[in-house]
Structure formats: C-alpha cells, structure tokens
Amino acid sequence: MKLMIAVVQDKDSAKLAQNLVKENIRATKLASTGGFLHAGNTTFLIGIEDHMVDRVKSIIQQSCKAREQVVAPMSPMGASMESYIPYPVNVQVGGATVFVLDIEQFDQF
Ligand code: 2BA
Numbered sequence: 001m002k003l004m005i006a007v008v009q010d011k012d013s014a015k016l017a018q019n020l021v022k023e024n025i026r027a028t029k030l031a032s033t034g035g036f037l038h039a040g041n042t043t044f045l046i047g048i049e050d051h052m053v054d055r056v057k058s059i060i061q062q063s064c065k066a067r068e069q070v071v072a073p074m075s076p077m078g079a080s081m082e083s084y085i086p087y088p089v090n091v092q093v094g095g096a097t098v099f100v101l102d103i104e105q106f107d108q109f
Helices: 010-024 050-063
Strands: 002-009 028-033 040-048 066-072 091-094 094-100
Touching: 002 010, 002 050, 002 091, 010 040, 010 091, 040 050
Parallel strands: none
Antiparallel strands: 002 040, 002 094, 028 040, 066 091
C-alpha cells in the first residue's frame, strides 16, 4: 500500500476530486498554502494499492495543468525579508507535485 500526496492548484482540485470518485479511488482533500507564492492550493491524500499508483498518477496528470503566474513584489512589511521579492517574476505552477510513500500499516476502525 502507498500513500500518494498530491499538491495541486485550487483551480484543478474539483476536477481531480471528480475524476478520482469516478474511478472509485478514495481521497482526502486538505486546504494548503504554497511556501513560495503564499497562495492557496489543495493537497490530496490518497491511500492506494501499489498496482494503482500509475493509474492515479495518470488521473492526476490528466486533471491538472501547468499555469504561468506572475509574482508581484511583496511588501517587506508583514512578510519576512527572506520571502521578499523586489521585482515581478513569472513562475510556472503545477500541474501537480506528487509524492509516493510506503505505508507500514493501514487500518480502519
Ligand atoms: P509554492 O511553494 O507556492 O510554489 C509555486 C511555484 O513557484 C512552484 O511551482 C515553482 O514553479 C515556483 N517556486 C517555488 N519555490 C521556488 C523557489 N525557491 N525559487 C523559484 N521558484 C520557486 P510547483 O513546483 O509546481 O509547486 C507548486 C506547489 O507545490 C508549491 O507552491 C508547493 O505548495 C508544492 N510543492 C512543490 N514542491 C514541493 C516540495 N518539494 N515539497 C513540498 N511541497 C512542494
């Protein structure tokens, strides 16, 4: 058994959730925030049998697309100097960042 953790853009989360349900794949959605853009994104926790990992990856790939985002300069007021960006930059976000972890035990009570 594996735990797949997928960080996706909010714009893609409804589509991904729908496509997982369609294929009877269980998932938990968590509201999350990107460390770099400080923008909202969605983290999916998906517990899945080993042989389904590639199928889930391909569903994620089909459901999520990359987008360009302009990062406006952030005020150093209220934000730490470490994350201060003094000029606008273009970053490509997504489609999805996916981690696959081994699960030691899986129980449901
Ligand atoms: P953010 O951290 O807000 O990053 C948004 C996008 O900004 C990233 O897209 C990447 O293109 C860019 N970026 C991030 N850190 C950067 C840096 N130090 N310098 C220059 N550009 C940088 P993605 O790579 O597609 O990541 C989308 C979101 O996925 C991230 O949002 C974060 O929430 C998550 N993520 C990505 N890599 C991760 C990792 N290794 N561990 C945990 N979460 C990760």
